[in-house]
Amino acid sequence: MNHWIDNLREIAERDEDCVLLTVAGVRGSAPREVGAKMIVTAKQTIGTIGGGELEYQCARTAFEQLRAAGTPVKIRSVRRYPLGANCGQCCGGVVDVMYEYLSGTATAWLNELQHKHNQKQPVVVTTALSGEAGKYLVSERDCAGYEQDIDCPPDVLIAARRLLADGGLAQQDSKYLYEPIRQSDFHIALFGAGHVGAATVDALSRLDCTIRWIDNRNNALPTTLPGNVTAIETAEPAREVAAMPAGAYYLVMTHSHPLDQDICTQVLRRGDFTYCGLIGSLSKRRRFERQLRKNGISAGLLKRLTCPIGVPGVQGKQPVEIALAVAAQLLQARDATENRGSNNVTQNIHVI
Incomplete structure (x- = not known):
């Protein structure tokens, strides 16, 4: 997820220093993936790089860097943590963690990154793994360098743009960490603002997704929502099906069976x-x-309708129990789709 961009922006607006920790490399089994982030300020930690002794040691190092403010501090450094030998964790892998000391005023690259993210423009944050400088934002059309006046090396530019074109995940080579920042392609339309709908939105909104929450009743939708949720009050909810992109996820749970049928018909068509x-x-x-057969829906499409919903084995009827079972089922569907396309995506993880 890319909430860390907004978190850093808020910290910068308060003119606070912080340390941004990023999992820069993984060998073997590890609790988090390359690109996972945690922010450490003088008062708090935000996010997680895996918890346990690894995270404790990393947070302690970051706090020490913050306490040393005023003395020369390297902009960036990378430390290697063997999880078994150094951290006593059963994962047994090796994790490289990058530390970036960010002063409250050094936000030029962050401003540009947030701008591109808000404009839904994919970009690769390309960061040198050693030395005092080397931060680039690479998009399909341009490349901006920060911390120095040196142009982005041609081979680095090619590697970053290949990652954009291939839809690849965060990875590194011997010198740079490449982190693609994209808008989520996990698009969900949820119809119905009842108790189960509200609980399901609460569960799903914590994920890297966008949610359109739709209802036809006056004042049924809350006015305060997470940033990735859009509330839509409309007299014709089924018309909102056409607004969703291909590959979207639909949850139908309104107060009306005829309305449910209308929405399902539009989705299946x-x-x-x-x-x-x-x-x-x-x-x-x-x-x-x-009824759907009467509406012209084929047997093949009917097989793709999931009802009942939720992962098997969850018997509870409380809204939160249903919501968690449904959220798990959507994650299964998302991961199955990503795995089917993984042969076409570069996902290699290179270790320092």
């Missing part, structure tokens, strides 16, 4: 969805299937 889930029992599914 599109056919380009990753997941279409309808809240209800098997008997509700059978009734809906009869």
Whole structure:
């Protein structure tokens, strides 16, 4: 997730110094992936690089750097942590952690990164793993350098743009860490603002996703929402299906069975969805299937309708229990889709 961009922006606006910790390399088993981040200020830590003894040692080092403010501090350094030998963690892998000391006024690259992210422009944050300088923001059209007046090395520029083109994940070579920053392609439309709908939005909004939360009742939707949730009050919720991109995820849980049928019909007719889930029992599914057939939905598309929803084995009926089971099922669907496309995506992790 890219919440760290907003977190750093808020810290900079308070003119506070902080240390940005990033998992820069992984060998073997580790609790977090390359690119995972944690921010350490004088008063708090934000995010996680895996918890446990590893995170404790890293946070302690970052606090020491902050306490040394006023003395010469390297802008950037990388430390290696064997999890078994140094941290007593059973993972047994090796993790490289990059420390970046950020003063409250050194925010030029952060300003530009936030601008590009808000404009939904993909960019690769390219960072030198050693030395005092070397930060670049590489997009398809341009490359901006920070901390120095040296142009981005041609081979680094090529590697960063290849990562953008391939849809690759964060990775490193012997000199640079490459971190693609993109808008999430995990797009969810949730129809219905009842108790289960609210609990499900609460669970899903913590993920790296965008949610369109749709209801046709006056004042049913809350006015205060997380930044990745858009509330849509409309007399015709089914028309919102057309606003979603291909590959989207749909959850249908309104107060009205006819409205549920209308929404499901529109989603199934599109056919380009990753997941279409309808809240209800098997008997509700059978009734809906009869009506959906009358609406011209083929047997093949009906098989793609998920009803009941939620991972198997969860028997609870409380809204939060249903919400967690549904969120888990959406994650399964998302990961299955990503795994099917993984052969076309560069995901190698290079260790220092």
